[in-house]
Amino acid sequence: METHLKNSVLAKRLDSAQISKLPPAVQRPSYDRDAVSPGIVHIGLGAFCRAHLAVYTDDVLENGAKDWGIVGVDTMSPAIRNALKPQDCFYTLLARDDGEDKLRVIGSMLDVMITSDQRREIFDLLIDPKIRIVTLTVTEKGYCQDAATGSLDEKHLAIIADLANPTTPNSIPGFLTEAIRLRRQAGQPAFTVLVCDNLAQNGTKVRDIVARFATLRDAELGRFILDNVSFPCTMVDRITPATQDADRAIVAADLGVEDAWPVVTEPFRQWVIEDRFPLGRPDWEKVGAIMVDDVHPFEMMKLRCLNGAHSMLAYLSVVAGIEAISDAMADADLPKIIRLLWDEDLIPSLPVVPGTNVEAYTRELETRFQNKGVRHLTLQISSDGSQKLPPRLLEAARELYAAGTEPKVIPLTIAAWMRFLSGRNERGQDYKIADPYAERLATLAANAGDDPELLADSLFAVRDIFGEDLPANQHFRTAVIGHLSSLMAQGTAKTLKTFLAG
Numbered sequence: 001m002e003t004h005l006k007n008s009v010l011a012k013r014l015d016s017a018q019i020s021k022l023p024p025a026v027q028r029p030s031y032d033r034d035a036v037s038p039g040i041v042h043i044g045l046g047a048f049c050r051a052h053l054a055v056y057t058d059d060v061l062e063n064g065a066k067d068w069g070i071v072g073v074d075t076m077s078p079a080i081r082n083a084l085k086p087q088d089c090f091y092t093l094l095a096r097d098d099g100e101d102k103l104r105v106i107g108s109m110l111d112v113m114i115t116s117d118q119r120r121e122i123f124d125l126l127i128d129p130k131i132r133i134v135t136l137t138v139t140e141k142g143y144c145q146d147a148a149t150g151s152l153d154e155k156h157l158a159i160i161a162d163l164a165n166p167t168t169p170n171s172i173p174g175f176l177t178e179a180i181r182l183r184r185q186a187g188q189p190a191f192t193v194l195v196c197d198n199l200a201q202n203g204t205k206v207r208d209i210v211a212r213f214a215t216l217r218d219a220e221l222g223r224f225i226l227d228n229v230s231f232p233c234t235m236v237d238r239i240t241p242a243t244q245d246a247d248r249a250i251v252a253a254d255l256g257v258e259d260a261w262p263v264v265t266e267p268f269r270q271w272v273i274e275d276r277f278p279l280g281r282p283d284w285e286k287v288g289a290i291m292v293d294d295v296h297p298f299e300m301m302k303l304r305c306l307n308g309a310h311s312m313l314a315y316l317s318v319v320a321g322i323e324a325i326s327d328a329m330a331d332a333d334l335p336k337i338i339r340l341l342w343d344e345d346l347i348p349s350l351p352v353v354p355g356t357n358v359e360a361y362t363r364e365l366e367t368r369f370q371n372k373g374v375r376h377l378t379l380q381i382s383s384d385g386s387q388k389l390p391p392r393l394l395e396a397a398r399e400l401y402a403a404g405t406e407p408k409v410i411p412l413t414i415a416a417w418m419r420f421l422s423g424r425n426e427r428g429q430d431y432k433i434a435d436p437y438a439e440r441l442a443t444l445a446a447n448a449g450d451d452p453e454l455l456a457d458s459l460f461a462v463r464d465i466f467g468e469d470l471p472a473n474q475h476f477r478t479a480v481i482g483h484l485s486s487l488m489a490q491g492t493a494k495t496l497k498t499f500l501a502g
């Protein structure tokens with residue numbers, strides 16, 4: 001990123017002074033940004049939140065709200081602060097459809113802070129009564145959960161470290177607990193915690209994780225959190241890949257000034273939120289969010305049909321050497337396999353929800369996945385399978401077995417993930433496996449060599465992914481081993497053809 005800027009021939013950088021000089025086609029804040037104060041602290045500044053909740057919030061500011069600006073906090077590296085602070089935290093959103101680009105400069109992010117060197121400052125802000133909501137996008141693994149059960153992983157090294165030094169936390173459960181404790185000590189009512197990651201029952205799950213961490217510190221604090229802190233569940237959706245240098249070049253050419261970290265996304269966006277905000281919230285429902293009493297049915301539909309299909313496409317594609325989701329959608333067989341995943345396994349696993357049409361939803365997903373303007377890399381989606389597969393697909397498999405039917409495509413997906421763990425695709429190219437369990441999984445895969453049964457059984461033994469029940473289920477085990485044998489012996493193309501013929 002910084003290299004791109006150094007080589008740039010454009011002298012100017014996007015910032016407050018440039019906003020009024022941007023080309024007319026670029027949408028930009030028309031509100032008085034200096035009059036906006038922060039009401040939200042957002043933790044986890046990846047591309048997604050900047051294409052989603054920051055945009056909904058920007059719309060609310062456009063509607064005249066003054067006290068719902070966002071202060072962004074990142075726990076990973078100073079890169080985002082280095083990129084955004086010189087731009088007065090303005091950044092560009094490039095919404096792309098096949099052939100159509102819309103640029104918009106977002107102003108809802110008022111400041112960016114980093115936990116490594118601004119922890120005290122961040123805690124001071126978090127006890128300020130003007131902050132009423134803490135939103136999070138830290139990915140599934142950020143919550144230090146046992147993926148199979150969704151409860152706090154008490155053996156997680158970051159959790160052990162934070163329990164030893166609870167006032168200087170680095171993990172998300174440790175950080176939230178300390179912020180809630182300090183706020184209570186300051187006599188302020190608790191802020192609302194709005195989890196915007198793809199976990200089933202995300203708010204409830206994270207509340208239990210945080211309360212458990214707090215209980216390990218002090219049982220009374222754990223009780224306080226359960227009784228007093230609201231964690232509404234949400235379903236968030238907008239396909240937003242990591243920004244590439246090529247995107248920066250497109251944005252710079254269109255804006256006429258440099259933006260060190262724009263975000264590229266699709267036009268579609270959706271947000272369903274449980275309306276439990278004791279200290280108030282922005283009028284997100286006036287700008288397209290759907291406020292409901294129970295998010296769970298919407299969340300299951302999205303987590304399974306969108307994210308589950310993404311994971312399936314990702315593992316089969318990475319192994320086959322297909323780089324992007326839109327390329328996978330142009331394959332002869334992969335779109336048919338996704339259709340089967342939806343029709344045979346996922347749609348039957350979902351409750352019927354009045355007002356939603358899951359068949360239409362999956363047809364819309366096909367179109368969204370085909371969008372060539374958003375180059376969503378399959379390797380990016382393949383990350384963190386140990387955390388993503390349980391809520392996206394393994395839960396559905398469990399429910400189908402419990403209802404007396406058998407999943408057909410989920411075992412193929414699990415076999416593809418197992419094959420993927422070899423780290424080499426069918427063209428002989430190596431790729432990096434990004435996963436909190438990467439080392440453990442790669443070692444199991446290497447030790448099993450080319451024996452599919454040994455590989456499957458060694459991976460099934462990782463109980464914090466598969467639990468006890470699925471490895472003991474003979475149908476599931478046999479189906480996975482069958483597909484894995486085929487993938488290893490014949491490759492993805494032939495395996496898919498045989499599967500579709502069968």
Ligand code: CS2
Pocket residue numbers: 198236237238239240306307310311380381388
């Ligand atoms: C994707 C999600 O990377 C992934 O695992 O499945 O980031 C997906 O693009 C978003 O959830 C869409 O809302």
